[in-house]
Amino acid sequence: DVKVTQSSRYLVKRTGEKVFLECVQDMDHENMFWYRQDPGLGLRLIYFSYDVKMKEKGDIPEGYSVSREKKERFSLILESASTNQTSMYLCASSPWRSDEQYFGPGTRLTVT
Amino acid sequence: AQSVTQPDIHITVSEGASLELRCNYSYGATPYLFWYVQSPGQGLQLLLKYFSGDTLVQGIKGFEAEFKRSQSSFNLRKPSVHWSDAAEYFCAVGAGLTGGGNKLTFGTGTQLKVEL
Secondary structure, eight states: OOOEEESOSEEEEOTTOOEEEEEEESSOOSEEEEEEEETTTEEEEEEEESSTTOOEEOSOOTTOEEEEEETTEEEEEESSOOGGGOEEEEEEEEOTTOOOOEEOOOEEEEEO | OOEEEOOOSEEEEETTSOEEEOOEEEOSSOOEEEEEEEOTTOOEEEEEEEOSSOSEEEOGGGOEEEEEGGGTEEEEEESSOOGGGOEEEEEEEEOOSOSTTOOEEEOOOEEEEEEO
């Protein structure tokens, strides 16, 4: 079974802090994705990566950056957390040339 | 650009009743279509997918969906709902096997409540 893990289920940070959300997949997938999920808005793509050290902006990249130094790991970085970044963050991965994505359990981030 | 509309934000059904969740998509070519389910506090789990071929696809947990090109729809159905089906359901469309970083576009979700 494909397994996508996220470093924390719940996280509370203060405004202005630098926040790292980590995602690891164990199926050697090339593609990895970061989404945020908000009520009534569904899932919105923040960034994705189709190879090590490669990244592409999604629909809402502002205020976020990403890092992919190893194939299995994709990190989402909030350089200076703000209260409007309070949300559920979901990581996903998929094989090369496949649309079928596998999701992690999510990290619920609260910024106070 | 591709888009997905799930017109029902909330649906309530009685246990044992039939269920249909609506999904309409917009995409210029043959779409790759998915339904995902999210239980409270969990990530998304794939229920079923349509790539090509038979327009009626079967998924896990007794769900099925029918692709209707003429209506740009991919509605999810279940003949008899169980209380454990209470969750949020997301429809998604993809562009197909176009290369790396294939993106999905998700609908805003339908929250299903099951009354006992």
